[in-house]
Amino acid sequence: THTVRLILGDQLNPLHSWFSDTDPQTLYLMMEMRQETDYVRHHAQKVIAIFAAMRAFATALRERGHRVHYLQINEADSQLPMVESLDAVMARTGASVLEYQEPDEWRLDALLKEHLAQAEASGSYSGRMVGSEHFYTERHQAQSMFKPGSRWLMETFYRQMRKRHAVLLDAKREPEGGQWNFDSENRKAWKGFPPEPEDFRPRHDHTLLWEQIQRAGVQTFGTPSAQSFRWPLDRAEALAQLETFATDVLPYFGDFQDALSGKARRLFHSLLSFALNTKMLSPQEVVERAARAWQGGGVPLPAAEGFIRQILGWREYVRAVYWAAMPGYEAHNFFDHQAELPDWFWTGKTHMACVSSAITQSLDMAHAHHIQRLMVIGNFALLAGLNPNALHQWYLGIYIDAFEWVELPNTVGMSQFADGGGLATKPYVSSAAYLDRMGDHCAGCRYDKKQKTTADACPFNALYWEFYDRHTRLLSHNPRIGMAYRQLEKMQPEEKEALFEKARSLRANLNAL
Ligand code: FAD
Structure with missing residues (x-):
């Protein structure tokens, strides 16, 4: 093996350019790690969903002819800190290059950067970070989108994004419908009609995986739902979910975007965040699908615009804030609030x-x-x-x-x-x-x-x-x-x-x- 390519649990994008060729000298490395299950206590479904999707991803890569080394949570090495596991694989395979996609978390970004610098200094191996090919914007791009010293308003960011990516623009490059934002129309309460859409997501039985997670001693909370699990396993399932959302649910998204109900848990939201954040789906394709649904006439503009703003606007914007503010953002406490959670x-x-x-x-x-x-x-x-x-x-x-x-x-x-x-x-x-x-x-x-x-x-x-x-x-x-x-x-x-x-x-x- 010449190169080891590390794939993190939220980097499950089968369309990444890494996978366009197979190379017998490249080994993909995926690891279920206590380091990642234990930094906070997670919901059982979150641990199950990520591991199940990682396993499905590894299987799909192998089927496409890639070599994959996969560490499961029930193996002893999953207890090791990530960098030790990494070094062990590098040593065992004799690889001289480590590649990884840019981590979205500051913690992992800093850890890998520092570890690679040490490995290079000691002559063990060299490495490089490549883009994750997922977001519209680069980590620090927002800096150039705001005037120095100005407030980073989401709306300013969002309008620039609409223009830059030609989303919901008319022939004169003005916003469709003459407005950038239709929020004032998107504030209806829900009185039971239209009925909440049926949940067409497939069910999976993850009983065996859940047993492994428990046997490994991972502490979780919340209902595991292991026998009847609803989160998508792979891109095909996520795409199917996007499709039913765009046709059946999106038409009502705008009206009830701000509604609350004890009788409807999901209302007209997409439930796509897991698939997006693990990169099974790209934000571009979700935005384009919503825009197409509006163009096709089945979705009112305020619904499509309101939904698109969440992804093209908010999702990219909060990421920009994160990278501008880290490290240390987690310690802010403007009001000096100290009460424990009930x-x-x-x-x-x-x-x-x-x-x-x-x-x-x-x-x-x-x-x-x-x-x-x-x-x-x-x-x-x-x-x-x-x-x-x-x-x-x-x-x-x-x-x-x-x-x-x-x-x-x-x-x-x-x-x-x-x-x-x-x-x-x-x-x-x-x-x-x-x-x-x-x-x-x-x-x-x-x-x-x-x-x-x-x-x-x-x-x-x-x-x-x-x-x-x-x-x-x-x-x-x-x-x-x-x-x-x-x-x-x-x-x-x-x-x-x-x-x-x-x-x-x-x-x-x-x-x-
Ligand atoms: P929909 O309502 O269908 O929206 C579509 C997509 O837009 C979402 O999938 C998401 O990717 C994006 N989106 C919507 N609102 C936001 C937002 N405020 N910031 C970033 N993206 C947004 N979202 C997460 O993805 N992960 C989180 O950990 C998370 N934590 C949150 C914590 C708090 C306190 C609040 C107020 C919001 C949080 N959100 C988070 C944003 C939002 O609530 C979720 O993205 C959304 O509920 C996911 O469900 P959905 O896919 O059905 O969303």
């Missing part, structure tokens, strides 16, 4: 119906849609003053699509405002009124959405006002929040004191909520 983050057993439903679903499916992550769980966490780093570890562990480059800016930046507004222009917080307007949980909840200080008052209400009050110094000058402070000023002192007292007692008893 125990019910691991059980879903809270009386707040919307929060219970979002967490229970996350434990069952390893997925929750954006509004559940942002406006239910994240909203509560921010109002309650939970520690943003602890929350980041929870989000990184629980979701099927959670990889640090995308999870961290979403959690620490967008959801918790812990970077002081680098990413979000104002904190995403709300009282019960918003949750009631966008969702249907309040009717069946033990708490009363209209009450603020009574024993049965919805906790979001008092917490909301006390959040603003306790952070007046940090937030009151923000022009986007002026309304809240004006409303606070208008309240009678006794009313305010009762609210704040209520919120303090809620925050002192989070486990009891």
